[in-house]
Amino acid sequence: MNFDWTVEDREIKTRLIGIFDQSCLLELEALEDADLLELKNITSRFLKRLARIGYLGIGAGPVAGSDTLGLMAGQEELARISGSLFLAVEVTARIFAGLLRCFGGSGHAGNILEAVERGDLIGAVAVTEPAEQEHDGGLGAVAWLDGSDYVVNGKKDFVTNGPIADCLAILVHVEEQIAICVVEPGLPGLVIGPRMKTLGYNGVAVSAIELNEVRVPRSQVLGPISDRSPLEFLRLTEDLVLTMASVGLIQRTIAEARKYSGLHQRSGKPIFAHQEIRFKLAEMLTLSQTSQLLAFRAGWMCSVSDSEAATMVRCAKVFAAEASEKVASMAMQIMAGQGYLSGNIMERGYRDAKYAAVAGTTSERARMAIADDLLKRYV
Numbered sequence: 468m469n470f471d472w473t474v475e476d477r478e479i480k481t482r483l484i485g486i487f488d489q490s491c492l493l494e495l496e497a498l499e500d501a502d503l504l505e506l507k508n509i510t511s512r513f514l515k516r517l518a519r520i521g522y523l524g525i526g527a528g529p530v531a532g533s534d535t536l537g538l539m540a541g542q543e544e545l546a547r548i549s550g551s552l553f554l555a556v557e558v559t560a561r562i563f564a565g566l567l568r569c570f571g572g573s574g575h576a577g578n579i580l581e582a583v584e585r586g587d588l589i590g591a592v593a594v595t596e597p598a599e600q601e602h603d604g605g606l607g608a609v610a611w612l613d614g615s616d617y618v619v620n621g622k623k624d625f626v627t628n629g630p631i632a633d634c635l636a637i638l639v640h641v642e643e644q645i646a647i648c649v650v651e652p653g654l655p656g657l658v659i660g661p662r663m664k665t666l667g668y669n670g671v672a673v674s675a676i677e678l679n680e681v682r683v684p685r686s687q688v689l690g691p692i693s694d695r696s697p698l699e700f701l702r703l704t705e706d707l708v709l710t711m712a713s714v715g716l717i718q719r720t721i722a723e724a725r726k727y728s729g730l731h732q733r734s735g736k737p738i739f740a741h742q743e744i745r746f747k748l749a750e751m752l753t754l755s756q757t758s759q760l761l762a763f764r765a766g767w768m769c770s771v772s773d774s775e776a777a778t779m780v781r782c783a784k785v786f787a788a789e790a791s792e793k794v795a796s797m798a799m800q801i802m803a804g805q806g807y808l809s810g811n812i813m814e815r816g817y818r819d820a821k822y823a824a825v826a827g828t829t830s831e832r833a834r835m836a837i838a839d840d841l842l843k844r845y846v
């Protein structure tokens with residue numbers, strides 16, 4: 468294991484930080500309150516900037532042989548700068564494009580992948596079925612072949628980028644198998660629901676979608692695939708992205724708490740001089756370093772196809788998600804009344820912090836899978 472950044476990794480970090488000058492940071496602030504049109508424009512502009520420095524093409528995600536650590540070097544910076552932009556970008560460049568790369572590759576999917584790398588396209592992936600619709604397969608949508616088209620029916624909950632996506636990958640059942648329909652909004656019968664209001668990450672647009680007898684040409688359907696590999700790929704990729712979202716959020720939060728504790732004075736000295744504040748900062752740094760190392764170890768294990776990689780990704784996600792909640796809470800305590808005011812960075816971080824534990828593989832499901840793996844390996 469060697470977690471030192473290579474020259475290329477350092478370069479991508481430097482180029483990434485270089486994009487975000489003062490005017491870009493203001494633009495990012497606007498993302499948090501933007502309406503859908505503005506949100507789409509801002510996200511598209513940043514995708515183009517990120518494409519120009521090669522960020523959208525680095526690393527295919529947690530795939531064997533891929534430069535997962537190089538990718539994480541960049542992800543850490545972007546997640547630290549803006550959690551919302553990070554999620555919108557990673558859903559496009561790693562989750563949506565990763566799915567197409569792994570299960571499509573050429574033809575229609577190939578053209579879309581090129582558009583993603585140029586920063587010309589916002590992608591979304593629809594997997595989660597609505598609660599009221601639960602059945603054993605867990606996909607909430609079915610498709611059947613009718614001539615040269617698949618016909619798709621169903622509903623999906625929570626689609627990140629849903630209302631602003633140029634292209635959606637929708638997972639459906641074809642009898643017992645899984646297929647991925649790659650469609651553009653505007654297709655007859657495809658209804659993109661209104662934007663959902665969320666607790667945190669307010670600069671990301673999320674919606675439900677509904678499919679009513681949507682006809683998708685066969686050339687735009689990947690599969691059917693007889694095993695659960697698309698779901699396994701998605702869970703791993705998504706969980707690693709959410710881990711890095713937590714790592715970035717923790718770093719942003721600590722930087723703000725550190726700054727505030729030096730500037731704000733009580734009892735005649737900066738609050739940093741009070742032991743109670745110092746202890747909190749020390750604990751926050753410990754949680755930050757541990758989350759970061761666990762994330763890198765999980766990423767490295769993915770890139771060398773270690774048989775425990777999936778377990779380690781879950782461990783990293785659970786740890787980083789819960790660490791980000793603890794760090795956000797301690798930071799709020801340090802900033803006290805100022806931190807509690809709506810609209811400041813601590814208050815936003817406190818709301819964002821809950822997301823990673825409930826999205827992707829929830830902490831409960833992750834712990835169950837970790838325990839299953841532990842019992843299988845060490846009996």
Ligand SMILES: Cc1cc2nc3c(=O)[nH]c(=O)nc-3n(C[C@H](O)[C@H](O)[C@H](O)COP(=O)(O)OP(=O)(O)OC[C@H]3O[C@@H](n4cnc5c(N)ncnc54)[C@H](O)[C@@H]3O)c2cc1C
Nearest residue numbers: 592593594595625626627665673825826827828829831832
């Ligand atoms: C803002 C946001 C964006 C999202 N974006 C996307 C997206 O782009 N695409 C997409 O497909 N999905 C997306 N999701 C969905 C997300 O991945 C799911 O919310 C997540 O997987 C949890 O599923 P659920 O909400 O249905 O919870 P449930 O699965 O219903 O879980 C409810 C509770 O029960 C527990 N639980 C569930 N099953 C078990 C079990 N077997 N044993 C023990 N405990 C269990 C869970 O841990 C949780 O505490 C998004 C969600 C949010 C909130």
